[in-house]
Amino acid sequence: MENKIKIILADDEQLFRKGIRFLLEKEECFDVIFEAENGQELIDFISTTEEFPDIILMDLKMPEVNGVEATKIIHKTHSDIRIIALTSYGGKSFITNMIDVGASSYLLKNTSPKTVVHTIQEVHDKGFYYDDEVMKTIHENLLSSSGKRIKCDLDKKLLSKREIEVLELICAQYTTSQIAEKLFISPRTVDGHRNNLLLKTQSKNVAGLVIYGIQKKLIEISPDF
Amino acid sequence: MENKIKIILADDEQLFRKGIRFLLEKEECFDVIFEAENGQELIDFISTTEEFPDIILMDLKMPEVNGVEATKIIHKTHSDIRIIALTSYGGKSFITNMIDVGASSYLLKNTSPKTVVHTIQEVHDKGFYYDDEVMKTIHENLLSSSGKRIKCDLDKKLLSKREIEVLELICAQYTTSQIAEKLFISPRTVDGHRNNLLLKTQSKNVAGLVIYGIQKKLIEISPDF
DNA sequence: TGAAAATCAGGTATTAATACCTATTGTAAA
DNA sequence: TTTACAATAGGTATTAATACCTGATTTTCA
Structure with a gap:
């Protein structure tokens, strides 16, 4: 099959990168084309390469440039690249924040490999996808008053x-x-x-x-x- | 080969566990016999199983019972089981603390799979092993020890x-x-x-x-x- | 370009925090 | 029954933080 989904992994833990790389490459249709250990490295690669990825799996906590900043920048310049947040932190503000700056999905590191594979495929096909657990958090956030959202946004810019x-x-x-x-x-x-x-x-x-x-x-x- | 090294993974991130499991099982001589997602689960397994591991790869940050506590308990009751700390925190106090409670080695998650494999083999053979980077930290700590030890004790005072x-x-x-x-x-x-x-x-x-x-x-x- | 915001910095108070002291009492462990 | 320490509280300094002013540049952005 020629049309493999091209993936970049951005995470500061080498072991995690290598591990998930193996998990992904078990799938025929995935091709991990690059690993970045921080946001800056990722941005540098994107801005110089001629082989663009379809998907980026992005950790939030990274040195130099973190995942949120990197997502913001890459989404502005390359809106066709789908970014999936992949992190251990499941706080509401992180989820909504990442989606706000352009993430197409949000995965917790404490999920099954199967879910990751499925999410990548869904995001590649439909442009977005949310796991039930994450969806629940988003739902709760929407429920908990539109008033708080404005306050939240103000807070961030404060x-x-x-x-x-x-x-x-x-x-x-x-x-x-x-x-x-x-x-x-x-x-x-x-x-x-x-x-x-x-x-x-x-x-x-x-x-x-x-x-x-x-x-x-x-x-x-x-x-x- | 019959004498495989039996390994337990203790980490709260399922994805990380699955990933490193694959990396380890590529090696013929390793056998991952159990995965625990927190310290309590690990302790429960150890205290009920009849198949003891040779090595435990232990994350520090885990819910319920963290890696330090789990190491302390397991080392007391099963001192023949070698415990390797595997975490993303490289602070001096974490390293010396883990060694203090019985860890045989300390690995950062940002190391190569090769290093992990090598460390497991060394720990299994010799009973301990420290990566150059970690060794450097330990060395630095020993250099500035005598004065700071007292402070450490104060720190522990409740x-x-x-x-x-x-x-x-x-x-x-x-x-x-x-x-x-x-x-x-x-x-x-x-x-x-x-x-x-x-x-x-x-x-x-x-x-x-x-x-x-x-x-x-x-x-x-x-x-x- | 013009307005708004961020950054800079000074003056003058008052209050709070921190650094050293000392000392009494009760309680719990060695 | 010593020993140790927690909890109590007072004295005297110095330093830091906070409140309330004011105004001048520079940056940013609509």
Whole structure:
């Protein structure tokens, strides 16, 4: 068969890539043409290659450029490439966010190989597909008030780049003056940013900012074992 | 060949399990006898089966019972079973922690299938094996050990009941005097508790305390969905 | 291009947090 | 019955955070 579905895997874990590559290549109709270990590598490949993929399996958590950003960029420039999010995180905001930036499907890593194969075929044929479990989450999200959605969208746009930088450093336990040094700006400016952060996130103090940062995944916290 | 190396996979991501299972079963000498999707399932299997594995590939982040706890328990009761940590977290504390509770090796998910195969064989033959990259981390840790060990011990010291109460209220964005009111104690006492918290958790300020609380799950944060 | 937003930065207060002290009491374990 | 530690609380400083002003550039975008 000539018309194999051309697939790219984007995931920072080599072992996972190799594993799923084997699972996919058991199928006659799939051809894994490239593996990227981060978003930048993926974008670089797409922008230089002459062999475009039909499908990209995209992890969200990747160094350099994450899955959401990569999806956003690739979807803008190559809207014919279908992107399937493939991640271990099943939070509503991630699902809706990924779909928002152009993903055609959303798979949890804790699904069966069969489901992955089926999803790829469906996405290739119809342009989209959602697993029952993911569909349920989407459904719940639609149910839970259109009011919250607007708030959610506002929330995301709320913080500026600089504010996020400051927030990250606050969460890293730096003081105002230390942050000022690191960003090469006046402590006063940092003060202003922190103030805006408190206002925008409706927090009372740094404790609130840290919680906000973690909730919004602006800050990564290493899990405790 | 009769003497295949019997392997158990413990990981919460089904896709990852299936993928690595294929990679391993390409090797003649490996036999994957069981897959567990969390620590409890693994412990249950070990304690009821009559077919013991030679090797367990153990993820750290798992629901119910995590990889560290599972390793601790299994190593105590079945010290002949070799446990290889297989995770995406490469932090020093994770590595030394796992070795401390009985792991024979530590692999990052971002390694090649070849390395995994080699590690399993080495661990089965010699009882231990460390990849160059991991060895480097261990080496670095040993270099800077004597001073930090004490800190590690402090880290393990539990917080008292009262301290946890105070920590919760700090995370809830209350000020010292507000906390004092709520607990019917003097602000000074709260001050002392907060100070002890900073010492015990090795934090610089409330930001550190909040992160500690969330990491240790002393504080629940409602996800942003 | 013109308006809106982001970024920068200064002044002046007040309040809160943090760093060192010391010391009493009760309780639980060795 | 010592020992240890948790919980209590006071004193005295210093530093950091927060509140409320103001205004000047630069960027972005419709």
